[in-house]
Amino acid sequence: MGTIPRPSRLHSSLFHALRKICTRYGSLPDSLLLKSDTVTIYGTDAETAGGYADIYRANHSATGDSLCVKAVRLSKRDISSGVPMKNICKEALLWKHLSHPNITPFYGMVNTFNGRSGMGMVCKWMPNGHIMEFLQHYQNEDRPSLLLDAARGLQYLHSEEVSVVHGDIKGNNILIDESGSACLSDFGLSTVLYGTDTLNTATCVTGFRSTLRWMAPELHDPEALGLDSAAPTRESDIWAFSVTMWEVFAGEVPYPDARYDGQIILKITKGQQPERPSGEVTLFGLSDAIWSMMMECWSHDRLKRPSISRVVDTL
Known part of the structure; x- marks a missing residue:
């Protein structure tokens, strides 16, 4: 297996600072937001449902790659409290920071897909499941x-x-x-x-x-x-x-x-x-x-x- 590039100390320090800021305010840098028209969901039904998210299979309109959209379910109470959004930001920033052949690739977030509003975490579709x-x-x-x-x-x-x-x-x-x-x-x-x-x-x-x-x-x-x-x-x-x-x-x-x-x-x-x-x-x-x-x-x-x-x- 080839050598995996390591993040520099400066890069790690900047990442920690960015993560703290984004988690505190419940917002993400623009670089993590994907254009909604590039992610197209297959059909209307979720492939499966997790504890707090529905999992959809999607397609990248530009590359044709199969994607997984982890659509987070948020209630009005969740939205008003802001806590789930902060947790989503924390997970997204962490996942985007990681790069290794044995870590599922993460591409970013979408806030609308197939004409629907909602936060979705976009990663590589794994055809063989867990x-x-x-x-x-x-x-x-x-x-x-x-x-x-x-x-x-x-x-x-x-x-x-x-x-x-x-x-x-x-x-x-x-x-x-x-x-x-x-x-x-x-x-x-x-x-x-x-x-x-x-x-x-x-x-x-x-x-x-x-x-x-x-x-x-x-x-x-x-x-x-x-x-x-x-x-x-x-x-x-x-x-x-x-x-x-x-x-x-x-x-x-x-x-x-x-x-x-x-x-x-x-x-x-x-x-x-x-x-x-x-x-x-x-x-x-x-x-x-x-x-x-x-x-x-x-x-x-x-x-x-x-x-x-x-x-x-x-x-």
Whole structure:
């Protein structure tokens, strides 16, 4: 793989300043706004719906490229409070700042499309869906290779020059492009680190309901582990990535026998790690070395978890 260009210190400092300003005022620089007539939605129905957005497939009128438009649903209350708009600006600026083969490309924002008003985040359309959908159709695909792709994307995020905590790693947020490569996506819960502090430690449990199964114990109960808050960290990303590895090898959600939020939280905080999948899973590439590394990633002492570089080396 070729060398990935690193942002300069000056570039990173300017980015942090711009992100603070745009988040505070809920506005974006013109360079992030795409002309509405360049993005044409296919049909009228969304392809799928997420927690706060509808996902549409679109076409770029100039290039013919397939696009994904993540149309954010905003109520009148949301608009008047301004909070969702600030979060959208934060996610858009962060995503635009990232550039790596294993990060889903982001192109910008539209505020009108197909004659309708509304904020839409525009990124590359991934024809193979997320990794779990992909593996349902291609069960014999090389799973360690796909996980290595995703791990390299996370390694880029965690690098000193970029310093981004993803905050929402799970199978649904690893997309597969047209060549079969895996790319990280969905940076709505990401936190940018600046030095040793986070710019925003409020991106914790709010919005995490659908992510409980992948969350590290310190995010469920920070006080029990000697922490003041439940802010995502590089170490919690490592925990989540290992749980995602289990998900990919096992082919099901983590803790499948837990039906309720309380059951999930109790299992994680009490140290009940996922059991090693058996049977044909060994044919999917879950070696003893990979399993041993996964268990290290589930240490309740977050400082004992391996770095993402170590994960990359193992895969």
